[in-house]
Amino acid sequence: MTSFKRWNNIVGWAVFAIAALVYLMTMEPVSSLWDCSEFIATSYKLEVGHPPGAPLFMMLARLATLFAAGNPDFVGMAVNGMNSIASAFCILFLFWTITHLARRLVTRDGSQLTRANVWAILGAGIVGALAYTFTDTFWFSAIEGEVYALSSMFTALVVWLMLKWEEEADQPHSSRWIVLIAYMMGLSIGVHILNLLTIPALVFIYYFRTTEKVTFKGIVYATLIAGAILIFVNNIIIPYTVYVGAMLDLFFVNTLGLPVNSGMVLFALALIGGMGWASWYTHRKGKVVWNIILLSTTMILIGFSSYAS
Template sequence: MSKAKPKPGRVEPAGSAARTPAAPGTAAAPPAGRVEPVAPLFRRVDWITFGATTLLTLVVYLFTLAPDLTLEDCGELAVASYYLGVPHAPGYPIWTVYSWLFTVLLPFSNVAWRVAVSSAVAAALASGMLGLITARFSSMLVERLDLFKGLEKRWEEALCLVCGTVAALLIGFNGFMWSQAVIVEVYTLSVLSLMGVLVCLLHWMYRPGQHRYLYLAAFLFGICFNNHQTLIVAAMGLQVAIAMADEKLGRDALAVNALFYLGGLILSSKGILTTFQQNLPLAVIFHSVGLASVAGCAWLILRTRGLGSEWKVVTITLVAWVVGASFY
């Protein structure tokens, strides 16, 4: 009995193993060395939440916009915006340039109204971005809770849409936010810049290996600082979030805090730095943050059994913050 001859036209490469077809109903394993693409962080439902809430809040803001000058710093800020000048301390350089663009791009109505539109746009975008973040976070929580394991995708998306919309409208139509969104003021841009920090930080937490999002978050936080110095109080919370995502990186970031705290103590003891002696509330904040940083760093050193392994990332992050704050 003669052996069957191989079919011409196909030559198996040398050393190749025989391929076994995958069992029915199972997906074939990806080839060795191939990296599966990561799905985008924000899904379609998240962007729908962002677009709908941004548009809704913006329409309401524009309908309730102050038609002309109002009280407080409105006149001073409007003049500074129109002439690209410097308003009262701290000067608000980013806000001045941002609002000036609206005085140029909107060729109608008075200057105060045009600058107020810039406040409305910033507030609407900030509200929409909070809705975007909340919708995505809601999905992450649903995926981790056993209570929602059997939830259909369409109901999960509906739940995320509702959560994001409620969060966005709560901040958008909050009494303070709404009042600042319809006049000439700097606060809505400050909130928008902080929302940008949170979006970038969430991107980094979703893909920890891509440090560019962390650097961008640090840069935007520097922008936050020159928009309004009170936003610096968010720094500790951001560092805690970083430590939750990457303990080694959080450890080294808190170590930098501890070094600054130690330097402040030395300068204060020598009488060079007298700010904390003249301002008790600021001194309380300084010591609270400093001691918390020292304690947190020590705890993470014990957990990770090391220190300084992420100094390059921490250094670049700090430089990015300085670059953002340098506009001040």
């Protein structure tokens, strides 16, 4: 197992290097069609892009433009380079996801890994990851100043983190992976909401890992729970946290005569403070499930707070 982990890391980073090299060598020199020019310009000036906005992408791209050394001619290249590296990380996490699933498949009946099995698993990861590296749609997204490259990286990262939880589900504090996943999802909203599509897959991984006997009824319940989580994040957290804060700010400014944003700041502090207290209370009372739910919701909100920019 130690040998497999070592070679899994070595080969994974080698695949990452291949993808990064290909994308950096073929990336757009400045900009391509559609939204790329807007994203590059708004990132460089830290302005607001078209709705629903991508504040985390803007901030990360702004950091990337610092490597342009103040020369506007290289700003587009810096943003494209950031996306190329992010896409290479997507390929890395895809490789590790494939090798994890292949290893679980080979050892599902308690068998030990042989040298042949190890190389077969690594070969599957290489073929799968490099095949995706050179697919048209992903390659085009990887080399331009759009949000899809960074969004794909977050999506691959979240799936890989869930498999890390699956591997350690029986260990103490394994729920930390779920809380980390929630934070990554919250952050990814500031890039693109594509990441939310992983929620059903994550719920099913949790269900199959924690259930001794899989039943049709259990699958139906898991599907309903996945749908409820998706609706909660997409239809309640994303629109209504901002809406309630805006209405409170309107009351503070128009009715009480307080400064602009005073109501929004108070709402944000009250929300995070309340969620933090509830998380602490459920931990103290030993309510594990509620504690994980509250912690995860809090981390989604913290990640989503990139929109405060």
